Amino acid sequence: MKHRGRHRRRRRGRALRAALAGTALALTAAATMISTSQADVADNPGALEPLTTTAETAPLRLTEHSVPREWLDRLSSGMGRPVGVDTVLADTDGSLREADTCPSDGKRALPVEPAATRAYCWEEADTDGWRPGGVTTSGDADDDGHWGEHRVVLSGWSQDTPTTDGRGLARVAFVDADDPRALRYTWVLLAVPVDGGHDYRGLVSTVSGMVWYQNKLLVTADRGESSALYVYDVGRIQRATVDDASSVGRVPGGWSAAGARYVLPAVASYRAAGGDAPRPGGISLDRSTAPDSLVAHEAMPEDADGPTRLWRYAFGDAPERAGLLATDPVSRADAVEAYETELGDVRSVLSYRSAWYLGRMTATPDERGSLWRQDAKGARPTRCGADETYRCWSGQAASLSYWQETGELWSQSGRMLFALPLDSVDRSLD
Numbered sequence: 195m196k197h198r199g200r201h202r203r204r205r206r207g208r209a210l211r212a213a214l215a216g217t218a219l220a221l222t223a224a225a226t227m228i229s230t231s232q233a234d235v236a237d238n239p240g241a242l243e244p245l246t247t248t249a250e251t252a253p254l255r256l257t258e259h260s261v262p263r264e265w266l267d268r269l270s271s272g273m274g275r276p277v278g279v280d281t282v283l284a285d286t287d288g289s290l291r292e293a294d295t296c297p298s299d300g301k302r303a304l305p306v307e308p309a310a311t312r313a314y315c316w317e318e319a320d321t322d323g324w325r326p327g328g329v330t331t332s333g334d335a336d337d338d339g340h341w342g343e344h345r346v347v348l349s350g351w352s353q354d355t356p357t358t359d360g361r362g363l364a365r366v367a368f369v370d371a372d373d374p375r376a377l378r379y380t381w382v383l384l385a386v387p388v389d390g391g392h393d394y395r396g397l398v399s400t401v402s403g404m405v406w407y408q409n410k411l412l413v414t415a416d417r418g419e420s421s422a423l424y425v426y427d428v429g430r431i432q433r434a435t436v437d438d439a440s441s442v443g444r445v446p447g448g449w450s451a452a453g454a455r456y457v458l459p460a461v462a463s464y465r466a467a468g469g470d471a472p473r474p475g476g477i478s479l480d481r482s483t484a485p486d487s488l489v490a491h492e493a494m495p496e497d498a499d500g501p502t503r504l505w506r507y508a509f510g511d512a513p514e515r516a517g518l519l520a521t522d523p524v525s526r527a528d529a530v531e532a533y534e535t536e537l538g539d540v541r542s543v544l545s546y547r548s549a550w551y552l553g554r555m556t557a558t559p560d561e562r563g564s565l566w567r568q569d570a571k572g573a574r575p576t577r578c579g580a581d582e583t584y585r586c587w588s589g590q591a592a593s594l595s596y597w598q599e600t601g602e603l604w605s606q607s608g609r610m611l612f613a614l615p616l617d618s619v620d621r622s623l624d
Contacts, residue, residue, distance in 0.1 A: 265391030333597030410517025500538030
């Protein structure tokens with residue numbers, strides 16, 4: 195089902211662009227401290243290497259597992275009728291600040307080149323103890339860029355304070371982006387139904403990647419979870435009725451979502467072929483393929499040098515399977531394309547037309563990362579500073595999402611949420 199609305203692209207004024215550009219220039223000196231002469235072999239990765247043999251592609255296969263419909267119905271019966279995105283957006287938890295009012299330390303997370311044209315920061319009090327992860331938008335959900343009448347950004351966060359098993363909860367901020375000068379958000383806890391739908395538990399995972407496609411939200415899960423991807427239906431958001439930051443699920447007097455007022459239970463998941471199969475790290479949507487596809491990079495340990503696998507799955511086109519991956523008769527989703535890159539420390543991925551854009555972190559958290567465009571012919575990084583260092587991108591950015599209708603690339607780093615034209619990335623590579 196399509197959710198369309200009228201939209202006229204809004205542009206920020208020269209004053210904001212100048213302010214953000216000034217911030218970027220002020221940080222260039224720090225970025226130029228690392229010269230291209232210090233680059234190792236991974237800074238010259240060359241062309242992507244196709245993976246074509248069965249031995250190379252079979253481990254990328256996922257199997258789809260649906261949460262039984264009766265479980266979801268039972269949960270809705272106990273919690274009340276599900277609400278939609280409009281209801282969540284109207285019930286605001288807080289507002290994002292525009293970049294010119296954000297702390298200088300926070301703005302250090304913004305890229306130097308290309309510079310952000312729109313940027314916002316989260317209030318420290320509302321994100322303390324949480325770390326940012328994947329970003330996706332209504333530009334992914336529908337090709338007209340809207341969900342109903344709204345422009346929406348979804349921002350994933352993972353809890354720094356671990357549970358007893360060493361992992362933290364995951365939540366998503368539903369951001370009302372209708373007014374680019376006044377972004378407002380509402381927290382929704384990600385959950386997984388248990389006990390036949392009589393209860394739910396929190397998703398305990400780092401949310402390194404998210405894609406909102408049609409009415410489904412696909413979220414990455416790390417090895418602490420049994421699945422590689424979880425699937426959520428944005429039409430099944432439930433209200434929490436007990437405000438208790440220390441509990442999740444059914445509690446005396448109602449339902450709790452770790453302090454959030456809304457909870458989103460999973461409707462399906464995708465499991466990897468085996469325990470040693472690569473798991474998706476960053477994911478994003480590619481609307482330049484037919485059909486639309488989900489792309490992923492391999493989740494690698496921080497000290498791994500590479501190579502790193504990249505691959506894509508096709509989305510299905512059956513109306514009754516809206517937002518789900520294309521599967522065979524036994525519910526298996528196979529990668530339709532796969533590559534290997536020599537780059538290590540990859541933390542974000544985007545594919546558009548023939549190019550793959552890869553965000554690479556550095557070993558030192560205070561250093562800037564690099565952003566690469568790689569394809570079957572070669573690779574080029576964005577450059578900045580007098581010595582044209584590669585270290586121009588945000589070192590902490592963990593997500594890339596392309597809003598095709600506006601031409602913007604969205605990401606977040608530290609407490610900064612930002613956007614810039616994808617064309618500016620390509621220009622900085624020339």
